[in-house]
Amino acid sequence: MSSPVGPVGPVGPVGPVTSRLVEVCTRTRERLRTPVLRDRVDGLITRLGEPRIRVAVGGRMNAGKSTLVNALLQERLAATGATETTRLVTWFRHSHQARIRVHRRDGTERVLPLPAGGGVGASAGSLEDAAGIGHLTVETPNDTLTRHTLVDTPGMDSLSRLDPDSLAALGDADAVVYLMPHPGERDVEAIDAVRGWAGGLRLGAANMLGVLSRVDTLSGEDDPWPTARRVADRYAGELRAVLSDVVPVAGLLAETARGPDFTEADARALRALAAADRGGVARKLRTVQRFRGWAEAPVDAGDRERLLELLGLHGIRVGLELLDEGRRSTPALLEGFAQRSGIATVLERIETVFVGGADRLRASAGIAALEHLGWDAPDEVDRRALLALQSDLDRLRLEPALRQVELAGALVDLEAGRMRLAGEDVVRLRDLATGADDARRLGLDAGAGPEAVAAAAAAQIPQWRRLEARPSRVLQRHARTARELCEHILFAGPDGADRPAAPTLPTWQARSPSR
Helix, strand or coil: CCCCCCCCCCCCCCCHHHHHHHHHHHHHHHHCCCHHHHHHHHHHHHHHCCCCEEEEEEECCCCCHHHHHHHHHCCCCCCCCCCHHHHCEEEEEECCCCEEEEEECCCCEEEEECCCCCCCHHHHHHCCCHHHEEEEEEEECCHHHHCEEEEECCCCCCHHHCCHHHHHHHHCCCEEEEEECCCCHHHHHHHHHHHHHCCHHHCCCCCEEEEECCHHHCCCCCCCHHHHHHHHHHHHHHCCCCCCCEEECCHHHHHHHHCCCCCHHHHHHHHHHHHCCHHHHHHHCCCHHHHHCCCCCCCCHHHHHHHHHHHHHHHHHHHHHHHHCCCCCHHHHHHHHHHHHCHHHHHHHHHHHHHCCHHHHHHHHHHHHHCCCCCCCCCHHHHHHHHHHHHHHHHHCCCHHHHHHHHHHHHHHHHCCCCCCCHHHHHHHHHHHHCCCHHHHCCCCCCCCHHHHHHHHHHHHHHHHHHHCCCCHHHHHHHHHHHHHHHHHHHHCCCHHHCCCCCCCCHHHHCCCCC
16 A cells, blocks of 8 residues: 655654665665666655654454544544444544545545544545545644654454555554454464564564553453453563553543543533432443433433443443542543543553654664565666665664664564573563663663663673673574663763773673573
């Protein structure tokens, strides 16, 4: 699938590593003679010049992807429910105009208005031939899109029915948020398929975040969060090679908390329920059928149905708890919903790991795209240009900013048993591969000062140098990458050039036997 390039405005300069990659692409493009190869490089140069990182939301069918997208957008723009648009890849981009671009597979394009408050779903009736549509681009002045571009993808049911449009969109993203309502083997298979489509190790723990969506369906308890946290922690451990973490989220509650739909009338309906016999209300909230069929309810059927649509049974229970805590105003309820939804952790990870790491993630994606450029070109001039490109890419991979992305491969090798590490070394490796900043890469708190960061980096360098002396070539390669990343952190910080080199281990210690 060709990536849509919409009108974008600058939010900051392209990072230094990406800038170097653009220079490499430009030099290569000038040397190529085959028009198809030149066009591919032109497209990549345009893609690398985008000022916003691409974050795709993926997962199997009915995982709640569009609901989470709406929560991230703070607006109901993504189509939810069983509409044709939920089966189309949809890009959400910042623009000064609100409209939908319908990109057809035959290369033609159609522009539709974006209805106020209606989003993509309100325009579904205009999409008479969904099979002929490649993807949609929603252009909107939504302020949340000034930091990143969001991609909503259709569900992937199983390995035999993986949607190629979804795989292409996920593979073309810089980072992926992968939703799992009830994690299982199919999710592992789908994640592996996405990574394979994207070129293997380019997508992994450095740029994939797992979200345990719909936490209210994980148990029959009134408070599902203890179970949700246990499940999320278990899968974060089992999928640590490919996901940076697994975060539990109540998607519907997050969508309502951050959206514009919950009104004072809805707050009044909740307050009426709170004023009724609490035991009777709790019994009716056991099932949707009981709540809908409540003949003597203190709120009418229309209000009950709206509360179910906005909050679900779990969200209504949360609303009653918030009222008991004294949060009676609409803003106070919305704030409480947001806090109880778990969405804050997802927003923090997107901002610190994805947006904060945009330069290295985008450069990594660009290198992966160049590696699929077509090395078997029949033209001799093109082959020489591509050979020079490979040398340029090898040098670019030495950039410290790309070392963390490279370490995602170490987690995969560790999980597959291709190398062995002691427990403390596993923790250090995982921190280096997934940390959102230098402090967290070194196992420190996010607010650690530069001197503490430098000391931690200096302490790790001899440890990784020791592991470089082990017989395993796989371990040697990853330990060298980890050491070089620590050295970059040490010497790139304040007064780094004045610091003494990290201590070298004695020969007898450096040659300690492998595990």
